[in-house]
Each structure stands twice: as C-alpha cells, then as structure tokens.
Amino acid sequence: MSTIPETDPLKPPPGVILLHSPQLIAWVLPYGARLMQLWWRAAPGGPRPLTLGYADPASYRQDRMSLGAVCGRYANRLDGARLAQGGQTWRLDANHPLGHCLHGGAAxxxxxxxxxxxxxxxxxxxxxxxxxxxxxxxxxxxxxxxVYRLEGASLVWQAQASLDRPSPVNLLQHSYWNLDASGHLRGHHLQADALAWLPTDARELPLPAQPTAGSTLDFHAGRALTAADTALDAALVLTPPATGLRRVARLAVADLALTLSTDRPLLHLYGAGGLQPTAQPLGAAHTAGAALCLETEDLPNGPALGADVWYGPQRDYSHAMRLDFTTP
Incomplete structure (x- = not known):
C-alpha cells in the first residue's frame, strides 16, 4: 500500500473537509469540489485509500488531470469551443489542443x-x-x-444547477479509482450494463454508437482489466436508458467491490493513460494505468449533436451517482 507515512485519515490537512461513517472516511476539498480521498476503514492492514490524490492540498492548484474534481460547466469536449442555438452563437474558452472547450475551459x-x-x-x-x-x-x-454524503458503506454524489437563461450543463465527478492501492489496474474486474459505445473521430469527438460485442469496450459480461486497458478513453451507452437512478456497473478486486448507480445515459471509462507523477501522492502513485475513472455523464459534444442538454429558468439541471462498497 502506498499511503503517505503517518497519514491519519481522521486528521485531514487544514482546509480539507472530513466526512465519516462507520465504514468510510472521505476528504473533500473545496477547490474544484474535489473528492480528495476516500478510505475503506475496515481494510486488512488498516484504512485503505480507494482513489488517487495528492498529499498536499496545494498540489491540486497545478493539477491538469482533474483528480477527484467536479468538471463543468459542460464536461468533456465541445467542438471548436462554440455553442449555437436560436440564431445565436457563443465562443467558449478553447483549452484543448484541438481547439475544443474541455471540461468547461481552463478555469x-x-x-x-x-x-x-x-x-x-x-x-x-x-x-x-x-x-x-x-x-x-x-x-x-x-x-x-x-453534495457528497456518506451513508454507511455508500458514497452518494449529487449535483444540481439553476440558470437564469438557457445554457448547456453537464457536471461530472472525476475520481480515479484503484480499489487495492496497488499502483495498477491488474487485479480489477469490471462489469458494465452497456451493449454500445461511442467511437471518436480524429478530433476526439463522438461518432454514432457501435455495438460493444467483439470490441475492447465489451464489459457486459464482465472481465478482468489488463495493461492494455490503460488505453481506455471512451463512453459506454448504458442500458436501460436513463429513467432514474439505476445500477449500471461494478468494479471489484479480491476483497472489495464498488457498485455504481446513476441517472445519466453514459459512462465514460478512462484508464489513466495520460497520468504522470507531478507531486507527492496520497494513495497509489500517479503513473499511467494506475486507476480507472468512472464518469457518469451526458453526451460529449451534446449541444452540437442535438442532445437534450440545455437548461434554463423553467428547467433545473440535476445528476445523481451512488457508489456502494461491499465485501465478499
């Protein structure tokens, strides 16, 4: 296990919010509304960190991988950093190398x-x-x-937004999960309720959905993750369609399982292929393939593709996700 020596999960650094239940301990950082760390209290050998984080809260000011962050106003990519609706256009912050607006812009x-x-x-x-x-x-x-809330062995995350005029919104929670603190995803098993996925074009924008069968994105029956899954960076189309909070995926190691429920239509998998060490970690080391992001979301580039992602004075935005942790 790669926790920082003498770290006491019940004594977070100044400015970090402590949440706890009999089974879990969470550190929440106001900068980026981030889940800085989540511990399984009853792990063999003592509390185990379940996500990737930094030991020093100040390190997040230089983080460009969105560790534990809430991404928005519109997460993922918006083509050409441009919005158009009703004859109006808006130029967004183009913070992606290909000219897109990524995760709401540089700020x-x-x-x-x-x-x-x-x-x-x-x-x-x-x-x-x-x-x-x-x-x-x-x-x-x-x-x-x-809202971050601990309910026994569960972490509940809820996002809401109200607007005074129409705007697209897509908030997501961007933690990097590693359930055995091993420094890699080998030993993890993933199952996801999806029969289709969204390929992307050369500009990293979504193409029409394709069946997962026979592809590396086929997790419907579940399979062990391998070193090749470091390259994962794609959205699964969840089944059944989003009609409320429902169970959609399960990530497990030998002694712990995470069951994910959401009310969103997509689950973006990212195998941390671009992760590099930049500061002292809290939990597993920050190396390529060290963790898996499970990002529940609406359609990447949704406004340009006609997705129902505009909200306004008569319609608030909401997004719910629940993570239930169980042992064999």
Missing amino acids: GFGQRDWTVAPAQDSSQVTLLLDSAAGDMGFPGRCQAQV
Whole structure:
C-alpha cells in the first residue's frame, strides 16, 4: 500500500473537509469540489485509500488531470469551443489542443474555489459555486450545488444547477479509482450494463454508437482489466436508458467491490493513460494505468449533436451517482 507515512485519515490537512461513517472516511476539498480521498476503514492492514490524490492540498492548484474534481460547466469536449442555438452563437474558452472547450475551459468548475455551505452533520457536505453569465463564454448565470454524503458503506454524489437563461450543463465527478492501492489496474474486474459505445473521430469527438460485442469496450459480461486497458478513453451507452437512478456497473478486486448507480445515459471509462507523477501522492502513485475513472455523464459534444442538454429558468439541471462498497 502506498499511503503517505503517518497519514491519519481522521486528521485531514487544514482546509480539507472530513466526512465519516462507520465504514468510510472521505476528504473533500473545496477547490474544484474535489473528492480528495476516500478510505475503506475496515481494510486488512488498516484504512485503505480507494482513489488517487495528492498529499498536499496545494498540489491540486497545478493539477491538469482533474483528480477527484467536479468538471463543468459542460464536461468533456465541445467542438471548436462554440455553442449555437436560436440564431445565436457563443465562443467558449478553447483549452484543448484541438481547439475544443474541455471540461468547461481552463478555469472550469474543477479549477475554482467552491463555497462550503454550513455543515449539518459529519457525514455530508454541500458545496456551492456561482458562475456568472459569460464565464468561460457560456451564456447565463449558473448557480451550481454539489453534495457528497456518506451513508454507511455508500458514497452518494449529487449535483444540481439553476440558470437564469438557457445554457448547456453537464457536471461530472472525476475520481480515479484503484480499489487495492496497488499502483495498477491488474487485479480489477469490471462489469458494465452497456451493449454500445461511442467511437471518436480524429478530433476526439463522438461518432454514432457501435455495438460493444467483439470490441475492447465489451464489459457486459464482465472481465478482468489488463495493461492494455490503460488505453481506455471512451463512453459506454448504458442500458436501460436513463429513467432514474439505476445500477449500471461494478468494479471489484479480491476483497472489495464498488457498485455504481446513476441517472445519466453514459459512462465514460478512462484508464489513466495520460497520468504522470507531478507531486507527492496520497494513495497509489500517479503513473499511467494506475486507476480507472468512472464518469457518469451526458453526451460529449451534446449541444452540437442535438442532445437534450440545455437548461434554463423553467428547467433545473440535476445528476445523481451512488457508489456502494461491499465485501465478499
């Protein structure tokens, strides 16, 4: 296990919010509304870190891999950093090498200081962000709220946003999961309720869905992850369609399993192929293929593809995700 020596999960650094239940301990960082770390308290050998993080909260200010962050205002890629609707166009921040707006721009929600709402108890925290009209080019004022809540052996994440004029919204939680703190994904087993996936073109934008059968994205029956899965970076089309919170995937090692539920239509898998060490880690070392992101989301480049992702005064945005941890 690669925790930092003498780290006490019940004593986070200054400015980090501590949540705990009998089974789990979470550290939440207001910068980027990030899940800095989640520990399994009853792990053999002592509390085990389950995500990738940094030992020093200040290190997140230089993070460009969105470790534990809430990405938005629109996560993933927006083609050409441009929006168009009703005869109007908006130029967004083009922070991707191919000219797209990625994760809401260079100063997207994952790179902002969120406000911590007054605490109700030690198992839950609410974080708030007020994004002005024109922020990174997006139309309308967006008032976002994110909740992290521990319920026994479960972590519940909920995002909401209200807007004073129409704007696309797609908030996602971007933790890197490694359930045995081993430094690689070998030994992990993934199953996902998806029969289709979204290939991407040379500009990293989604193409029409293709069957997962016979591809490296076929996790419907479940399979062990290998070194080749470091290259994973694609969205699965979940079945059944999004009609509410439902169980969609399971990631497991020998002594612990994570069952993921969401109300979103897609699950983006990222095998951390671009991860590089930049600062002292908290948990497994930050090397390529050291973890798997399980990003529940709406359609990448959704506004340009006609997806129903615009929200406004008569329609608030909401997104729920639940992670249930169980032992054999």
